[in-house]
Amino acid sequence: MHISVHRKIRIGFFVAFTILVAATICSYLIEQNLVANALHLNHTIQVSRKLEVITKQLKDAEAAIRGFDLTKDSTFLQPSMDERIKKINNEYKQLRTITRDNPSQQKNLDTLKVLLDIKYRQFKADHLKAPGQSAKISVNAGETYMTLIDRKVNDMVHIEEKITAEKSRLFHFFSSLWVPFIFIVSILAIFIGVYSYIVLTKEFRLQLYIEARMRNYQRELQENINLLHKYNQDLEQFAYVASHDLQEPLRKISTFSDRLIMKYGDNLPEDAQQLVNRMVAAVARMRILIQDLLVFSRSGRMTPDSMEQVDLGALLQEVLSDFEVSVEEKGIDITYTEMPTIEGSKSALQQLFQNLISNAIKFADPNRPLQVRISAETLTGQQTGIVKEELKDELFCRITVEDNGIGFEQAYAERIFLIFQRLHGVSEYQGTGIGLAICKKIISAHHGYISAYGYQGKGAVFVVMLPFKQTKDE
Amino acid sequence: MNKQLTDEKRYILVADDDADDRDMLLAAFTESNLPQQLIFVENGEELMLYLRRKGKYRDEIAFPHPKLILLDLNMPKKDGREALEEIRADKHLKGLPIIVVTTSKEERDVERCYEIGANSFIIKPVTFSALLEFCSIISQYWFNLVEMPPLND
Numbered sequence: 001m002h003i004s005v006h007r008k009i010r011i012g013f014f015v016a017f018t019i020l021v022a023a024t025i026c027s028y029l030i031e032q033n034l035v036a037n038a039l040h041l042n043h044t045i046q047v048s049r050k051l052e053v054i055t056k057q058l059k060d061a062e063a064a065i066r067g068f069d070l071t072k073d074s075t076f077l078q079p080s081m082d083e084r085i086k087k088i089n090n091e092y093k094q095l096r097t098i099t100r101d102n103p104s105q106q107k108n109l110d111t112l113k114v115l116l117d118i119k120y121r122q123f124k125a126d127h128l129k130a131p132g133q134s135a136k137i138s139v140n141a142g143e144t145y146m147t148l149i150d151r152k153v154n155d156m157v158h159i160e161e162k163i164t165a166e167k168s169r170l171f172h173f174f175s176s177l178w179v180p181f182i183f184i185v186s187i188l189a190i191f192i193g194v195y196s197y198i199v200l201t202k203e204f205r206l207q208l209y210i211e212a213r214m215r216n217y218q219r220e221l222q223e224n225i226n227l228l229h230k231y232n233q234d235l236e237q238f239a240y241v242a243s244h245d246l247q248e249p250l251r252k253i254s255t256f257s258d259r260l261i262m263k264y265g266d267n268l269p270e271d272a273q274q275l276v277n278r279m280v281a282a283v284a285r286m287r288i289l290i291q292d293l294l295v296f297s298r299s300g301r302m303t304p305d306s307m308e309q310v311d312l313g314a315l316l317q318e319v320l321s322d323f324e325v326s327v328e329e330k331g332i333d334i335t336y337t338e339m340p341t342i343e344g345s346k347s348a349l350q351q352l353f354q355n356l357i358s359n360a361i362k363f364a365d366p367n368r369p370l371q372v373r374i375s376a377e378t379l380t381g382q383q384t385g386i387v388k389e390e391l392k393d394e395l396f397c398r399i400t401v402e403d404n405g406i407g408f409e410q411a412y413a414e415r416i417f418l419i420f421q422r423l424h425g426v427s428e429y430q431g432t433g434i435g436l437a438i439c440k441k442i443i444s445a446h447h448g449y450i451s452a453y454g455y456q457g458k459g460a461v462f463v464v465m466l467p468f469k470q471t472k473d474e
Numbered sequence: 475m476n477k478q479l480t481d482e483k484r485y486i487l488v489a490d491d492d493a494d495d496r497d498m499l500l501a502a503f504t505e506s507n508l509p510q511q512l513i514f515v516e517n518g519e520e521l522m523l524y525l526r527r528k529g530k531y532r533d534e535i536a537f538p539h540p541k542l543i544l545l546d547l548n549m550p551k552k553d554g555r556e557a558l559e560e561i562r563a564d565k566h567l568k569g570l571p572i573i574v575v576t577t578s579k580e581e582r583d584v585e586r587c588y589e590i591g592a593n594s595f596i597i598k599p600v601t602f603s604a605l606l607e608f609c610s611i612i613s614q615y616w617f618n619l620v621e622m623p624p625l626n627d
Binding site: 243 | 494548576577580598600603605
């Protein structure tokens, strides 16, 4: 299976893009995790430190009270119990704020608060009572609550640590995934990069090669076109020579033979006169052939500026007016439907209609009045069924010229368009066989098509297909 | 005496390289008993020398000034078109009536010749009888019907 280079490049870019997006998302997730972990670590440290501060303050306070009990030295009570309690409360409030999104910690704090309050009361009672009284009991009670507080604090630290451990497990998971992921992505990216480079380089080289070839072809084409122009010029030169130089001796033959007859006609035996007359007739025919050849060689010659919008209806009317006399004399019935306006050379299209109609008149059946039906319809290229694929949406005009003349055998349908091809002897029908060849040439020059359908003894149909617009392919 | 002769006898200068055509034309004119006299030159260069009285054409009596020129288009050295252009560009000659007589009616030739100042464009007759008719029409039209410009020498 061959994948086109375009497709390959597209797939390559799609894969690279997908990898990039995936890598970005993963990086984002891992970074999020990293940040969360760091934040939480910080959080845990803060909580632990604050709990430590609380515990230390409590223990300091207890030690101070005990010291005062033993020495009665009031310096032990500096700072005062109220100040210590205030400090502890301050830390406690901060702990509340820090752990507000953790309900179990909040619950622990609630318990801690109760224990702290008890502890505060003990402190106050201890330091207000008379020295030496039941100091033992209060020490024991103090220690019991202190142990409870310690335990609660340990619980809280434990919870924080547990969360941190969980987070770091996730973090480890992500980071252990991250390294191979980055590695694979990098390898993949390098691979795609190298592959793209190779493909693009290859493609680029191919492109350069194709361009060079195209330039070559273009040059060759231009050379051929120039050659063709040259040939055309040669052909025109030939046509001119044919019309001029070849006719020169012919004219002389006929002039001399004419003079021969005029001057010595009476002295010539009759068969000699006959021979001269035949010679004159042959020369006359030769001249007509040369002139027709010349007309034919010129008929396809069309320049882009001779192209214009031609109203075929008006054109047909003009052409028919030329046939008026013979139409009336021979009782010919010519009808035509509405004709479109198409792009073309007016003089050439005029010639086309002229030739088709005079052809119909020439080959009329002597046993019945001639009827010629000319009709036109608009078709798309596809409907015509004969034009090239790329022209299937172009509009074409189909003109049908139908007569009830002598017709011809369908086998000759192609041949009648060849130059100097005739289906009848010169004695039967005049002419050199140039008319339909000119028609074909004119239609080819208009990028059209012509075909003929003959029905021996019944009539003939000529179908002309002409595009509405002429392509500028010069 | 000479002046009288030139006035009476109207000269037609024929420029044609084809000897057969010159002979035929002369025969046709002679046989038709036309009063005009033909003078022949064989190419455009000779035609210009003749009209400008240069080279061997210095002698005014031997080579009288023509009233009309019959000009073939395709001639060696200097062809009819060039000669025609030259005559029309020459202030002494530009009024001379010129009839282009040639073998074919190549459309661009017809157009061009009228553009550069030909008075008529005629295809050479193909039969002798047509040639006779041609001669008589030329004589009739250019020497009886049409007023010719006065000779300016």
